[in-house]
């Protein structure tokens with residue numbers, strides 16, 4: 001029987017954030033007979049873009065990104081098809097229609113929003129479209145779009161608010177720049193685009209824009225794909241460059257101004273302090289994401305944040321306040337990936353309501369960068385393996401491979417590459433596996449299971 005005190009709370013579990021982690025936890029918890037509510041609210045981007053229920057992955061992340069990546073791959077395949085005998089019009093006349101692509105992508109996203117709404121209703125998860133903040137450790141105030149307040153109490157509270165793109169503090173950034181929150185629903189074709197930042201999002205966005213036929217440039221502050229195996233990261237960058245993406249290395253944006261013709265004049269500074277300029281139709285910032293924790297008024301609940309990142313440090317997803325938990329992108333030093341948020345949310349619900357003791361394992365999580373030629377990896381990079389185990393303990397295996405389908409269209413096989421990082425002695429355990437090539441996302445999953 002539940003303790004008497006518990007009955008004074010309306011919910012067993014109140015979740016702030018209806019994205020990958022929050023929804024997974026909600027569905028699992030109601031299945032275990034918990035009374036669950038979810039608050040989800042999207043604050044418009046500086047450009048004014050907003051979206052429906054489901055969080056980053058569904059609306060402005062994995063799903064629209066994968067669809068635009070696929071559109072770019074199809075464009076490439078059309079051109080290859082002629083070499084396999086397809087009778088096509090002059091390849092130069094084959095063009096993307098941004099409006100049609102954007103509408104198809106957004107229609108799919110909206111259908112997913114709808115399925116999620118129906119699922120929550122069917123499973124009897126109470127959903128509030130309201131922006132939540134703490135009143136105390138068991139009470140959350142949800143503010144609706146109309147400014148109405150809902151006061152909700154719960155025995156357990158789960159923070160799953162994710163993050164939003166950061167903007168640099170330079171003139172014109174907020175007024176004229178966009179981010180991944182805007183690109184997938186942009187009303188006009190992006191045109192000549194400057195992507196600032198060379199992490200996952202920067203490479204993926206520049207990759208699909210180039211594949212769709214737009215002039216794309218990536219401005220790299222220091223290195224490409226920090227934290228990833230640098231040999232593989234450089235292969236990805238070289239391949240992108242060969243396909244037409246431009247790179248500006250060791251540069252930082254200084255200022256964006258709007259010209260009379262509506263185009264954007266960007267000033268940037270190189271490593272020697274010299275100022276350069278160019279004109280773009282779109283400037284997209286992909287310089288990392290900020291966790292949405294300050295807005296939660298964490299001090300009202302006694303919740304501590306990590307000062308450098310504003311994120312939450314949690315042990316087994318439990319924060320410093322025992323009845324408050326966190327999953328997903330808000331967690332300090334955890335991978336910011338949908339399957340990680342989903343699995344952590346499910347396991348937490350099972351521990352809270354299903355007598356389970358199974359904990360989330362954040363090690364050896366596979367991930368893929370959907371650059372045109374994909375890069376999938378799991379485990380340690382060469383650099384990290386050397387740092388952890390010492391150079392003399394590490395053996396690196398390298399191999400090129402040649403996908404048969406590359407030969408007829410005479411595609412370059414120079415960067416289809418596999419690298420295995422292993423211990424040199426004893427059982428020669430594999431510590432990391434890296435794969436650049438077609439369908440890397442699918443390929444790496446099998447290897448990840450083996451490494452686990």
Ligand SMILES: Cc1cc2nc3c(=O)[nH]c(=O)nc-3n(C[C@H](O)[C@H](O)[C@H](O)COP(=O)(O)OP(=O)(O)OC[C@H]3O[C@@H](n4cnc5c(N)ncnc54)[C@H](O)[C@@H]3O)c2cc1C
Pocket residue numbers: 016017018019020021022039040041042043054055056057058060061062063065130131132133160161162163180201292295296327328329330335336337338339341
């Ligand atoms: C462009 C892009 C591409 C990506 N591609 C991939 C990919 O291919 N594979 C992959 O695994 N991951 C990918 N990711 C990362 C993935 O989207 C995130 O790791 C995942 O969505 C995190 O889930 P979450 O539950 O932590 O938060 P989110 O999914 O961000 O959900 C949080 C929700 O909470 C809401 N919210 C925030 N504050 C409040 C509040 N105070 N009150 C109420 N609601 C609030 C937010 O609006 C949002 O709806 C991508 C991300 C981006 C941006």
Ligand SMILES: NC(=O)c1ccc[n+]([C@@H]2O[C@H](COP(=O)([O-])OP(=O)(O)OC[C@H]3O[C@@H](n4cnc5c(N)ncnc54)[C@H](O)[C@@H]3O)[C@@H](O)[C@H]2O)c1
Pocket residue numbers: 168196197198199200201202204219220221222223224225226252253286287288289335336337367368369370
């Ligand atoms: N395929 C996937 O699974 C996928 C795809 C996209 C995003 N994600 C997740 O989303 C997270 C965020 O991605 P992201 O690309 O925004 O962040 P990121 O941290 O991966 O990359 C940001 C990049 O911007 C650079 N940068 C930072 N400040 C800058 C500045 N002022 N000027 C120029 N460059 C600057 C950084 O050096 C870094 O290279 C990732 O860590 C990832 O976990 C996953």
